[in-house]
Amino acid sequence: MKRLIALMLLALAAAPLSAQEVTATAQDQQVSPPAPAAPREAKLPQPVEKTLANGLRVIVVPKHDIPLVAATLMFKTGAEADPANRPGLAQLTANVLTKGTKTRTAEEIARGVEALGATIEASAGWDQSSIDLSVMASNFTKALVFVGDVARNATFSKEEVDLQRSQTVDSLQVALRQPRTLGSYVMSKLLFAGQPYGHPAEGTPKSLEKIKREDLVAFHKANYRPDNAVFVVAGDIEPDAVFNAAQQQFGSWARGTATKTTMTAATTAKPASPRVVVVDLPDAGQAMVVVGRQGIRRTDPNYFPAIVSNSVLGGGYSARLNQEIRIKRGLSYGSNSSFSARRNAGPFLASTQTKNESAAEVAGITLDEMARMGATDVPDTELTPRKAVLIGGFARSLETSSGIVNQVATLALNDLPLTDINRYISGVQAVNAEAVRGFAGKNFAGSDASVVIVGDAKKFIEPLRKRFPDVEVIPVSQLDLDASGIRERKAKQ
Amino acid sequence: MRQIRLILILLVVATTAAAAAFPPINYKHRVLPNGLEVFSAQDRSTPTVAIHVWYRVGSKNDPEGRSGFAHLFEHIMFKATRHMKAEMMDRLTEDVGGWNNASTYDDMTPYFEVVPSNYLETLLWAEADRMGGLTVDEANFKSERDVVKEEYRFRVLAPPYGRFFNAIEPSSLVKHPYRRPGIGSMEDLDAATLDDVRAFHATFYRPDNAALIVVGDFDQQQFDAWVDKYFAPIPKPSTPIPVVDVQEPARTAEKRVPVYAPNVPLPAVALTYLAPAASSPDSYPLAIAEAVLSQGESSRLYERLVRSGIAQEAFANADLRADLGLFAAAAIMASGHDVGEAEKIIREELQKIQDAPISAAELEKAKNQIITSALRERETSNGKAFAIGEALVVHKDASIVNTGLARLQAVTAADVQNVMKKTIGGGKAVVITYMDESKRDAKKSEGGAK
Numbered sequence: 001m002k003r004l005i006a007l008m009l010l011a012l013a014a015a016p017l018s019a020q021e022v023t024a025t026a027q028d029q030q031v032s033p034p035a036p037a038a039p040r041e042a043k044l045p046q047p048v049e050k051t052l053a054n055g056l057r058v059i060v061v062p063k064h065d066i067p068l069v070a071a072t073l074m075f076k077t078g079a080e081a082d083p084a085n086r087p088g089l090a091q092l093t094a095n096v097l098t099k100g101t102k103t104r105t106a107e108e109i110a111r112g113v114e115a116l117g118a119t120i121e122a123s124a125g126w127d128q129s130s131i132d133l134s135v136m137a138s139n140f141t142k143a144l145v146f147v148g149d150v151a152r153n154a155t156f157s158k159e160e161v162d163l164q165r166s167q168t169v170d171s172l173q174v175a176l177r178q179p180r181t182l183g184s185y186v187m188s189k190l191l192f193a194g195q196p197y198g199h200p201a202e203g204t205p206k207s208l209e210k211i212k213r214e215d216l217v218a219f220h221k222a223n224y225r226p227d228n229a230v231f232v233v234a235g236d237i238e239p240d241a242v243f244n245a246a247q248q249q250f251g252s253w254a255r256g257t258a259t260k261t262t263m264t265a266a267t268t269a270k271p272a273s274p275r276v277v278v279v280d281l282p283d284a285g286q287a288m289v290v291v292g293r294q295g296i297r298r299t300d301p302n303y304f305p306a307i308v309s310n311s312v313l314g315g316g317y318s319a320r321l322n323q324e325i326r327i328k329r330g331l332s333y334g335s336n337s338s339f340s341a342r343r344n345a346g347p348f349l350a351s352t353q354t355k356n357e358s359a360a361e362v363a364g365i366t367l368d369e370m371a372r373m374g375a376t377d378v379p380d381t382e383l384t385p386r387k388a389v390l391i392g393g394f395a396r397s398l399e400t401s402s403g404i405v406n407q408v409a410t411l412a413l414n415d416l417p418l419t420d421i422n423r424y425i426s427g428v429q430a431v432n433a434e435a436v437r438g439f440a441g442k443n444f445a446g447s448d449a450s451v452v453i454v455g456d457a458k459k460f461i462e463p464l465r466k467r468f469p470d471v472e473v474i475p476v477s478q479l480d481l482d483a484s485g486i487r488e489r490k491a492k493q
Numbered sequence: 494m495r496q497i498r499l500i501l502i503l504l505v506v507a508t509t510a511a512a513a514a515f516p517p518i519n520y521k522h523r524v525l526p527n528g529l530e531v532f533s534a535q536d537r538s539t540p541t542v543a544i545h546v547w548y549r550v551g552s553k554n555d556p557e558g559r560s561g562f563a564h565l566f567e568h569i570m571f572k573a574t575r576h577m578k579a580e581m582m583d584r585l586t587e588d589v590g591g592w593n594n595a596s597t598y599d600d601m602t603p604y605f606e607v608v609p610s611n612y613l614e615t616l617l618w619a620e621a622d623r624m625g626g627l628t629v630d631e632a633n634f635k636s637e638r639d640v641v642k643e644e645y646r647f648r649v650l651a652p653p654y655g656r657f658f659n660a661i662e663p664s665s666l667v668k669h670p671y672r673r674p675g676i677g678s679m680e681d682l683d684a685a686t687l688d689d690v691r692a693f694h695a696t697f698y699r700p701d702n703a704a705l706i707v708v709g710d711f712d713q714q715q716f717d718a719w720v721d722k723y724f725a726p727i728p729k730p731s732t733p734i735p736v737v738d739v740q741e742p743a744r745t746a747e748k749r750v751p752v753y754a755p756n757v758p759l760p761a762v763a764l765t766y767l768a769p770a771a772s773s774p775d776s777y778p779l780a781i782a783e784a785v786l787s788q789g790e791s792s793r794l795y796e797r798l799v800r801s802g803i804a805q806e807a808f809a810n811a812d813l814r815a816d817l818g819l820f821a822a823a824a825i826m827a828s829g830h831d832v833g834e835a836e837k838i839i840r841e842e843l844q845k846i847q848d849a850p851i852s853a854a855e856l857e858k859a860k861n862q863i864i865t866s867a868l869r870e871r872e873t874s875n876g877k878a879f880a881i882g883e884a885l886v887v888h889k890d891a892s893i894v895n896t897g898l899a900r901l902q903a904v905t906a907a908d909v910q911n912v913m914k915k916t917i918g919g920g921k922a923v924v925i926t927y928m929d930e931s932k933r934d935a936k937k938s939e940g941g942a943k
Contacts, residue, residue: 031576033585033618037611040540040710065538066516068868106800110790115854117861119789136865163802170805170828173758177653283755283930285650286643317592318583327580330639333647353647385588392590396607399539400872 042395045404047418048239052247054255055227059412060242061234061404067137069235070401073147074130074409076230077223079201080344081261084194086211087482088203090124092164093216097122097131097224099160101153106160109146118143122150126197127343128413129223134402137236141245148249151224156216169205176476179288179454180353182279186479187292187452189486190275191347199481206482218258225256230412234404274450276468277486280457281476287359287455288351291366293448295348298341298414305439306339308431311386312378313337313369313444314350319386320369321350331358335366343414348443356459363451364467374445377433390428515864517895518877521713527729528701531720532881532891534708536874541591542610542709543874546620547603547882549704550697552675553737553816559685561641561677564597566693568637570604571595572629574622579633585612585619599671600815601886607875610710614719617707621723624703627694634687645676654825656754657761657927664750665765665819665923669741700727702734706881709874741767741817744921757929759805761825762832764839766920768811768818771887777897777904778912779811779820784859785851785909786822786842791858793846794822797838803830807839815887820916832926840922847914850906860901867898 049059079090098120099106113120118135120143131151135143175181185200192198203211231250233242274293296306307315314321314337325335332354340346350370354362378386397403411420453460457473464471474487520534555562571593572579586593591608606616649655659674666672705724707716744767769775786809787794798804804824812819822843824835851859870876884893893900 033576034614036589036609036615039609039611042540065536066868066872068865068872107791107796111854111858114789114791114862115858117858117863117865134865134869136861136868139861163800166802166827167799167805170759173828174653174805177756177758179651281756285652285655285755286646288651316587318580318587326640326643328636330636331643333640333644353651354643355646385584388590389587392592392609395539395590396541396592396873399541399874400869 374441763823
């Protein structure tokens with residue numbers, strides 16, 4: 001490499017510049033970019049599947065370019081099944097799952113897995129609990145032994161439960177000081193109070209104290225069972241090799257007999273009337289602004305109109321919310337919206353972090369943009385690129401083994417045919433401006449969205465009151481995520 | 494290309510089965526007369542292509558009194574150029590199902606797009622146009638500067654540990670410009686002007702200070718012709734490219750830096766040591782030491798700090814950059830535990846790894862972990878392009894992307910011990926503690942970070 005004469009440029013402003021200033025080329029002389037060539041078709045993965053005698057569904061997607069394998073053993077029960085007085089049970093169960101079996105200590109599991117260069121992560125989210133594996137292809141069967149062992153033989157010792165509980169309580173302490181996480185907890189509570197998706201999936205410091213070892217054992221027995229599970233594998237491996245390995249690790253696993261935990265209530269209940277809530281977090285470095293309402297289930301017939309509408313409104317860099325809030329006004333590093341399409345209707349959330357002083361303005365812009373979606377047709381010059389965003393993102397998600405596993409597992413979780421992977425692109429393409437306006441008119445434009453702002457209230461409460469005279473202000477010290485409402489019944493001070 | 498294959502054959506013979514399966518990135522390299530380096534690697538498995546332009550300019554080149562400028566400038570690169578209006582790069586990528594981004598590091602600023610491969614020529618045209626110059630106006634500049642100030646709040650002020658991580662470099666270094674956080678400060682961002690933008694482009698954004706890296710679905714001959722058409726005409730300026738050659742002095746004593754911030758639920762502590770540059774042969778043993786200390790739940794720091802319930806999180810990081818490195822070990826405490834407990838254990842573990850060689854099992858595990866991570870990165874064309882760029886700019890040798898693995902495999906337990914003796918044993922710690930504002934009065938401030 002050529003070495004240049006070392007010269008530390010301390011004061012760039014004072015340095016002489018030989019380069020001439022570049023000026024914008026007059027509009028009529030601007031050159032257009034070269035046109036694209038003809039597109040090439042993307043190949044979609046072809047899942048192969050087999051169901052073991054005990055009901056375990058095994059799905060394989062071979063992909064041979066890199067010697068890696070990604071897999072998930074997914075159980076179709078998660079935090080939505082937490083008993084009303086035990087929020088956090090599904091996640092705590094998953095967190096302790098890898099911390100000891102009948103024949104291995106937590107340390108032995110970690111050392112054994114990591115010696116292979118593999119990672120095994122157990123987690124619980126909404127609708128599912130999963131054990132995810134990532135490993136080089138040559139070590140797949142060796143690593144699968146550990147997946148089988150923790151899934152079937154986890155012992156949930158009291159010491160491990162206590163350690164995980166205190167770690168979860170500590171991480172909640174951090175989450176409860178962060179505008180972003182606080183905002184989503186409070187919004188979930190507003191949208192789904194008393195329903196399965198209404199509590200923090202992590203639990204709360206108070207609810208975690210109530211959970212006993214026996215609760216974990218019972219949750220595990222009821223839900224971690226082959227007839228409630230799907231095993232999805234993608235990567236550099238042949239289907240027969242996976243079927244054989246699955247038979248070996250899971251074949252002798254008996255079907256469950258305990259009653260599966262089901263949702264404690266359906267999320268079909270209409271949300272309580274919309275509210276505007278401020279959580280006052282003094283000295284917050286930024287305000288979190290969330291606008292939310294109940295959204296859709298994954299199997300909703302309006303799934304494609306919903307995701308296309310969202311792509312126009314807030315799904316990506318050039319979507320309307322980011323155009324208005326970031327690009328035009330410089331009010332945020334990013335604004336976005338999304339549907340969490342779950343087995344039951346999950347939330348629709350539009351979220352933005354902004355300096356405290358502009359929180360009211362951002363909330364207003366978000367609601368105005370939602371209303372505009374239902375008021376006028378999206379022109380095709382806007383709709384076509386926003387659909388391309390979805391199609392491109394989908395295609396890219398299939399470029400990695402873990403991305404393929406996610407796509408396939410989501411279909412399986414929602415009992416959708418795996419061939420739907422071939423229908424995503426046409427499903428998006430079929431949505432026209434009329435369908436978007438129809439969907440958005442019902443789902444964005446109405447006045448049933450709630451607003452939550454977590455931040456330093458004194459810096460934005462006055463302008464906020466102008467638009468929302470009924471705004472409720474809750475000091476963070478009085479926030480109570482365990483109460484049926486969100487505020488402590490009695491203030492402590 | 495032939496040379497790369499040869500190296501691989503040696504590697505297969507010399508190393509384990511895992512390494513043998515590691516597919517090389519068969520790239521082609523050439524240099525245009527104007528100095529632009531061009532790397533291209535075909536992968537036609539999906540009809541997409543990743544286009545990267547890496548400029549050898551980063552936060553270390555922030556002008557004096559303008560910390561954060563290289564990053565602010567990176568944002569401005571998405572505004573107007575000779576033939577493109579503001580945000581046109583998004584029209585050419587996002588609108589056709591692709592995406593784009595850029596990030597500013599201390600040593601470099603990579604810009605990248607991933608698009609359907611039939612748009613390759615379009616994007617080469619666009620990247621060449623912005624290499625040629627910017628035409629951003631005052632309104633766009635100010636609005637984007639506000640966005641960057643929001644990014645500062647988002648990264649530093651809003652997260653409970655944002656100020657902690659932001660304090661590590663300023664506390665750890667005294668002279669080298671790496672000491673200035675890349676995100677900058679509000680005052681310096683406010684001081685930046687449109688003239689600074691023009692000067693920065695003219696000084697650093699030039700073909701002889703950049704590398705074009707393209708990985709994915711393309712025809713080699715056609716690609717080479719497009720590069721000649723769009724990039725070759727960009728003139729090479731006659732001015733020299735400024736080089737940072739500041740030497741960070743060796744530390745002569747330990748230093749303690751207490752940092753306080755609002756809304757800190759659990760205290761934290763970090764110990765840092767000066768470490769060699771990424772191009773040093775010591776980088777491989779240091780990567781192994783980092784993994785042994787903190788990768789996964791069987792790592793030494795995890796077992797001693799997190800499994801024991803003393804800390805909520807623990808990590809070690811060999812952050813090696815082009816000019817020099819920092820080795821850091823840190824912990825965020827569990828409730829009821831004091832930073833002193835973690836500091837003591839971290840010091841014990843850093844001593845232990847100097848006193849005795851790591852076990853054969855630990856060595857093998859660390860290698861497997863690092864190889865598996867590298868495989869994950871190389872699943873996509875975009876990841877492969879990043880791997881080439883990092884080898885080129887940080888390690889100062891693109892071929893490391895294919896030979897680095899053999900070097901890693903060659904590391905012995907004794908190498909790890911010796912390098913840790915040199916880095917930790919021969920160094921002096923800077924200890925950064927992080928606590929809630931309310932604790933400030935409890936203990937008289939020792940000066941510390943501003």
